[in-house]
Amino acid sequence: MEIKKSPKSNLENFSKIFMQIGLVLALFVTYVAIEQKTYDKVYGDLGTVNMNAEMEEEIPITERVEPDQPKTPPPPTPDKIEIVEDKKEIEETVIESTETDETKKVVVSEIVEVKEVEEVVEDVNFMIIEDVPTFPGCSGNNEERKACFSQMVQKHFVRKFNADLPNELGLSPGKKKVFIGFKIDKNGNIVDIQVKAPHPKIKDEVDKVMEQLPKMKPGKQRGKPVGVKYSIPFTLVVE
Template sequence: MEIKKNPKSNLENFSKIFMQIGLVLALFITYAVIEQKTYDKTYGELAVADMRSEMEEDIPIVMQQPEPPKQKPPPPPPTPEKIEIVEDDKEIEETVMETTETDETEAVVVDEIVEISEAEEVIEDVSFMIIEDVPVFPGCEGNKDELKACFSEKVQRHFSRKFDAQLPNELGLSPGKKRVFISFKIDKTGKIVDVQTRAPHPKIKSEVISVMQQLPTMKPGRQRGKPVGVKYSIPFTLIVE
């Protein structure tokens, strides 16, 4: 048996109608939305502020004081009763002012100007140990310490070479070591002066002085840039057999 389909139950026959109805509804909704009117929200009226009252300033009222009454000027002095008349022929003493200008022919006396020379600073003799620039023994070179060491070495060598080593034995001194103390000064010109000594015998003392006076002339020491006398002392030991 063949099943037959009812033509009314076929929905495809109404599809075109449904599509047209849907399209009409969509257009109607779109038109309604476009034609819908909107209104701005309104707010209550704001109170109007009156600023004029605040800008008005209270101007103080100043009472003007009355001007004080003007004082009357003092009356003029009374005129003298008598008027003294001075005669024209009366002699008047004139004061003569002496001029201070000088004539070219007059000699001008000028007080003699006395020049005061500044006293030259005198520097006393300085010890060899504290002198700024030590005396220089001929042949010595180097810095300050090296010049000091060279000076002492040269003096000792000079004494050992010049002193008569046999003199203590000839004088009959007791055997042993004898100390001799020597001091002298290198003056501003570099010469040896003021030789002094302490020795165990007068002849040894004379020999020592003679030997030290034979030292060569040296370059003088300087203190604050000026040549000064420099004191030097050294001990020696003599061996008596």
């Protein structure tokens, strides 16, 4: 059996009426809320407040006292004022012009030629010379020529020196030191031979041997030939 619903009981037919009633109620509530009056709350008597009493402050009055400054007495008045006439003449200083007059002839005095003083380089030690003297037959760089120079001088001494001489002089047996110094001058010659030996005859023999050294290529300092000092010790064995 199918149940039929009465058209009068369907609430959807009254939806418009309900909406209109709701709008009217909302407008009424809004109107009543706007028109409602409010009053300030009244409190009892709180007394009188005096704001000026708090702002007033007693400020003591001070007075600035300036120290007394000593007064300087005025200068004494001269008894008599003398008027002196200024008769001294002032000499004017004439400043001569340094400009050259083109119309006048300029006389040129004799021109003296100044010779350049040649820098004198003193003798230099063999160990610090920039360009070492070269013994004949030596080559290479500066250090190689230094080593070769020392070797060739020692070989020359051993070959030329009379080894039997120390034994013939009656010296005590043992090792004897001989110190030799000389200079290779700017021309490569051996000069200024100095010998310190245990016997005068040994000294003479060493002088003779060192004078027989060959001429060498001179050493240079700053690119110029200079004298080079060289020293070497020798040991003689006396039996």
